[in-house]
Amino acid sequence: MRNINLYQMNRRQFIIIGTATAGIALASHQIFQRIKSDQFPVIKTNDSLDSQKLIVSKNGLLETTLEANYQTINLGGNNAYLLTYNRQIPGPRLEARLGDKVRIHFVNNLSQPTNLHYHGLHIPPTGKGDNVFLHIKPKEKITYEFDISPNQSPGIAWYHPHLHELTAEQVSGGLAGLFVIRGQLDEIPEIKAAKEEFLVLQDFALDDEGNLFPSNQMPLMMGREGNIITVNGQINPSFSISKNGLLRLRILNASSSRFYQLFLESHPFYLIANDGASLEKPVELSELLLTPGERVELLIKGDQIPGQYVLRSLPYNRGSMGMMGGMGRMMGNRSGHFSNNQKPIILATINYNSSVNLINLPTQLIPISSLPGPQKVRRFELNHGMFPGMGMAFLINGEPYQENYIQTQVTVNTVEDWELINTGVMDHPFHVHINKFQILSRNGIPEPYKTWKDTVLVRRGETVRIRIAFKDFIGKTAYHCHILDHEDLGMMGNLEIKSS
């Protein structure tokens, strides 16, 4: 009798807290109110800066201020309380050319530390470059300064926070922007004649009040996905294509975990670039899977009956455990397109407009030379499991990320083959900072075409072999899973590129 009473006390004390009927509906807006409270007043900013959606280099210099703020954003007619760069979703698009100098005055108006990662740029990983080990404290200002290398492949790069353990929270809150490098591909006549559109795909997990769900209520093991899906900060925006013309869609997946299986009604895709690097010739695809961090460039032919065509994301199963479960009840179903990835999601609508003279597809793009054979071969096994002292964690070669430990050491100006092996039950997009790689094979089957990548999907059960050259820059950088919750939970390694 006494025992039972004790156990009930124990339970009450340690287990049941909260009302019995409330479920897990938590007042996340209070958390938001707290994090943007009086301690962190909204700093008065330059209005002209806030309205600038495009910032282009002038006379060889790209100079701007970027401020990370809490900001109210109108998403589909409702207010959402998000994290923004210069009060915009997505952040302003930066554009530079090879050889340009870049100077970014960064201000952290968040209540937590942050930093910037220049995903896809081939710049030094240290100092004021792509230094993901910087902790920029609240209210702190810092100037990033680097040159766009002549060895940079022109195309789509992007910037986002990369502070380990806060990356997913900050990126899924909205912090992301395009960083476009103009170059050779833009000068091919057919591509120059095509209508260019940028699409930044972001999803936000919002409650009925428009507040972000706190991280600890999100399905972190699977990687959080949002219930509101936006393209350029809009729900189902429209783009136009000219009859007989070409539309060039330049797409970034800036979501922290969501995969997009892209499909456009009646129109095949002609893939011309991956992760900010051109292919050798267009590749025709009926659908295309875009995982977090990846970028693609697609040409669309305006050769159908004029009308409206919907760009969708089709269902894709990136893990077999239904781990999004429960979110339907936890999150307000405001938009009506709560995402469980079991139904197609409307991303955008393409409308035909007036006819132009026929533009053909380009036949040749930019040649890609093969990398020489590797000096070294390494294996990276991706999975999750228990680790002593940490408990459940995401692991590379059985180890979670440890900040003060160099997991992989390579020599600058050498070539290596990396075998990426997924022995787990979820797909993992693997990203290497600073240097791009070529995909050699998947499960021993050679890739059908040559391509440069910096993020590659390794499906569950799959082995992907990549070849990477560590060019130009020395210093400590990182590789990790681009499902950013997996990165934050340990699926990351430090990569030291040492001098020869």
Place this chain on the structure above:
Amino acid sequence: MLKSFSQLILPIIVGLAVVGMIGTVYLTQTTGEQKTVNNLANSTILASNWDSINESYNGNKEMTVYRSPSCGCCGLWVEHAEKHGFKIKDIKTDDMASIKQKYQITSDLESCHTAIIDGYVMEGHIPADDIKQFLTEKPNMIGLSVPGMPLGTPGMEAGEKKQPFAVFAFNKTGAIEVFQEYQNY
């Protein structure tokens, strides 16, 4: 009088429970070939609060667990259930989808492993004490579920990371109610 006595000795009991658990080490391999790593010199030893028994139970203890062979956290949950006295028939299968279908576990209730006891479905990382309470009550339901894989649940312990979660009860008409909720634990 009994109640005040309980309140007094509660901290002592908790203290004992913590000391008792320090002897336990979790070293579980996710897959057969994965090496066990123990290069963290002074790694903290993990223990789980879930293993202390707070619910008495005299009913049937024979439980069948279906799980993927590669699911490490499922194995840890099996160990948790065993520590509470359940006798586990551990069935490893690659076709979990048909198990979920057979036992009417909808996608929003799904987790990794599925356990069956007394004709009830126990889906995911449910604390064993809740299963005991449910089986004692024998409600007219299909069973219980902790959807997804919240960090901190039994078999999903992750140091200080403890996500709030609920144990849901569900019935044949698709109705779902909160059986137990864990905000802080």
